[in-house]
Amino acid sequence: MYEILAKESLAPVTKLMVISAPEVARKAKAGQFVIIRVVEEGERIPLTIADYDREEGTITIVFQEVGKTTMHLGTLEVGDRLASFTGPLGNPTEVEHYGTVVCVGGGVGIAAVYPIARALKEAGNRVISIIGARNKELLIWEDRMRSVSDEIIVCTDDGSYGRKALVTEPLKELMEERAEEIDRVWAVGPAIMMKFCSLTTKPFGVKTIVSLNPIMVDGTGMCGSCRVEVGGETKFTCVDGPEFDGHQVDWDLLLARLRIYVEEEKRALELFKQKVGG
Amino acid sequence: MAKVIPKRVEMPRQKPEERIHNFNEVALGFDMELARAEAERCLQCKKPTCIEGCPVRIDIPGFILKVREGDLPGAVEILKSANNLPAICGRVCPQETQCEAVCALAKKYEPVAIGRLERFVGDWDLARGAVIPELPPPTGKRVAVIGAGPAGLTCAADLARKGHSVTIFEALHAPGGVLMYGIPAFRLPKEVVQAEIEYVKKLGVEIKLNSVIGKLFTIDELLEEQGYDAVFIGTGAGLPRFLGIPGENLNGIYSANEFLTRVNLMKAYKFPEYDTPIKVKSKVAVIGAGNVAMDSARCALRLGAKEVKIVYRRSRKEMPARAEEIHHAEEEGVIFELLTNPVQFYGDDKGWVKGMRCVRMRLGEPDKSGRPRPIPIEGSEFDMEVDTVIVAIGARPRPLIFEGATGLERTKWGTVVADEETGRTTKERVWAGGDIVTGEATVISAMGAGKRAAADIDRFLRG
Numbered sequence: 001m002y003e004i005l006a007k008e009s010l011a012p013v014t015k016l017m018v019i020s021a022p023e024v025a026r027k028a029k030a031g032q033f034v035i036i037r038v039v040e041e042g043e044r045i046p047l048t049i050a051d052y053d054r055e056e057g058t059i060t061i062v063f064q065e066v067g068k069t070t071m072h073l074g075t076l077e078v079g080d081r082l083a084s085f086t087g088p089l090g091n092p093t094e095v096e097h098y099g100t101v102v103c104v105g106g107g108v109g110i111a112a113v114y115p116i117a118r119a120l121k122e123a124g125n126r127v128i129s130i131i132g133a134r135n136k137e138l139l140i141w142e143d144r145m146r147s148v149s150d151e152i153i154v155c156t157d158d159g160s161y162g163r164k165a166l167v168t169e170p171l172k173e174l175m176e177e178r179a180e181e182i183d184r185v186w187a188v189g190p191a192i193m194m195k196f197c198s199l200t201t202k203p204f205g206v207k208t209i210v211s212l213n214p215i216m217v218d219g220t221g222m223c224g225s226c227r228v229e230v231g232g233e234t235k236f237t238c239v240d241g242p243e244f245d246g247h248q249v250d251w252d253l254l255l256a257r258l259r260i261y262v263e264e265e266k267r268a269l270e271l272f273k274q275k276v277g278g
Numbered sequence: 279m280a281k282v283i284p285k286r287v288e289m290p291r292q293k294p295e296e297r298i299h300n301f302n303e304v305a306l307g308f309d310m311e312l313a314r315a316e317a318e319r320c321l322q323c324k325k326p327t328c329i330e331g332c333p334v335r336i337d338i339p340g341f342i343l344k345v346r347e348g349d350l351p352g353a354v355e356i357l358k359s360a361n362n363l364p365a366i367c368g369r370v371c372p373q374e375t376q377c378e379a380v381c382a383l384a385k386k387y388e389p390v391a392i393g394r395l396e397r398f399v400g401d402w403d404l405a406r407g408a409v410i411p412e413l414p415p416p417t418g419k420r421v422a423v424i425g426a427g428p429a430g431l432t433c434a435a436d437l438a439r440k441g442h443s444v445t446i447f448e449a450l451h452a453p454g455g456v457l458m459y460g461i462p463a464f465r466l467p468k469e470v471v472q473a474e475i476e477y478v479k480k481l482g483v484e485i486k487l488n489s490v491i492g493k494l495f496t497i498d499e500l501l502e503e504q505g506y507d508a509v510f511i512g513t514g515a516g517l518p519r520f521l522g523i524p525g526e527n528l529n530g531i532y533s534a535n536e537f538l539t540r541v542n543l544m545k546a547y548k549f550p551e552y553d554t555p556i557k558v559k560s561k562v563a564v565i566g567a568g569n570v571a572m573d574s575a576r577c578a579l580r581l582g583a584k585e586v587k588i589v590y591r592r593s594r595k596e597m598p599a600r601a602e603e604i605h606h607a608e609e610e611g612v613i614f615e616l617l618t619n620p621v622q623f624y625g626d627d628k629g630w631v632k633g634m635r636c637v638r639m640r641l642g643e644p645d646k647s648g649r650p651r652p653i654p655i656e657g658s659e660f661d662m663e664v665d666t667v668i669v670a671i672g673a674r675p676r677p678l679i680f681e682g683a684t685g686l687e688r689t690k691w692g693t694v695v696a697d698e699e700t701g702r703t704t705k706e707r708v709w710a711g712g713d714i715v716t717g718e719a720t721v722i723s724a725m726g727a728g729k730r731a732a733a734d735i736d737r738f739l740r741g
Contacts, residue, residue: 086449087494217540257529261557264550264555
């Protein structure tokens, strides 16, 4: 169980892995996540379910190697097993026939928004996708997103591919030109990106759903590590979310809470790099 | 007529100055000589009151007599016929309010140290490699137990001993529930917990980790699709209560659950050898005064805090923690700020907690809980400098278990409605016991509930 069946490098620090987890795959739905440990001494981290195959019994995860745990994960090979794999956690995306929806994916968030876009397309929605990354190399899964979108706008911060823009620019244009046409927006990516996407759509009153990414420990509602404030109320991302109304999220609080262990994260990363020879 | 020995045998323990620097067990236990000396104190009453005080009705004079005689295998047999996990209970049961409170010696002298003797026997059994009793032929019936905490482990072990096939579904990556994530190693070594769990597995119980019922499978699916004949719910009360006061989401404010889970389950005290970090600065306030609060305070000390305060809104007398744990905390230097309640937290410009506004309390007439109602004293507000806060004011059941459990009724507090004697819920073929039914209580009361449910499930399965 929890064996790595496939591994792919999607971008310089972005990898894809297909994990054998038949019982999780059987139940997985768009918008949900898993919590994994790489080794026994490892920490528990949440990763969005980027794809699942109920027949094969597999879950696909896409992750960016930003810290010790994700880097360690990136060193595992096909045939290795994860120490633990728990899911599917969180509430699935509320998929309905809304009409026309916009799905925005930033960086590794593109992999997270893909299953949502796909589910919305399957439910008969017209899907307009905006995907962006810092540069061409970091832009992942364009083909997958294209396959589930009626319209797609591709951008990079530096203009090395597609349009030179942050995702908020085409989003703003969509709002200015077609807000009445758009029923709902999903934005998934780094917290700061989701914050600015929400701020972009807010003046137009278009409901915007975000998938929050706080630090988690158990993922089943027992510790409160992942608590966020939405509409002035404290919510646990793992059981009340992970999706919330972006216009109601206290973004500054989320960003502050994401920084609690910055020192420890740096230290762990340095030690790991020393261990594997930089 | 047996001679009364008024005082207990001293049990060795780590000195406070040393033990605040490690997570090793504080109470070091008896050896055979000390155990026999303590066992001598038991009067072997003809009408023992101690058995009545035990939630699982251990034949206390019976096992103590065996210890006195030096017959440890005999002591194990008597103990384990009523209690599957004696090494654990001997350490964490509040004996002082149970068996020891009603010991015949308790009125005028020090009661027999029943808990310490139970621990001694339990440890001896684990050290020799627990002997597996002969199991009856398989009944062909399958039971799903949800939660590998004290209630679930006990229920599973008892059912396995009756020949049923049992699978425990545990949400976390390690079994034990509060035994693993809640109670620190210096009170309950994890090796002891692991050894007791190995015993349960040797009885044939299968434990499936990382399996969250309500998500991976629902109770309806376990009964209707996965072929289980009965289900026992032992998921505990794991949803932490917060104060609901301003500033509570500042960095550095933890629920006790998060704090203890990081420290005990994820071994954050060994960071960076273990990857999960924990951040304890220098002035820690723990809000609450139960066993969880004591555990949190003592862990904070061991993690290097310079000052740790228990902040509690009632007085010493109402503190729910075990007397022994309060005593250990005091010895270790924990400060007690009683009749004090926080009303707001303040943070610095980085979003980290830096202070707490408190109000002094006085005690009024008893409230619903029977304890004196704490009433704020007007104008008594003051600020306390803190840079780490642990909120240990209790927990409620998590709602996940109710998803996909048609007909499973819950009370307004979120607990499962269940019969006290049998554990039967409102859903057919589903039983429940432990904190999920009673709200937060003790390891032993969860075990008692697990036993009673197992007996009723067994009766049901046999038709």
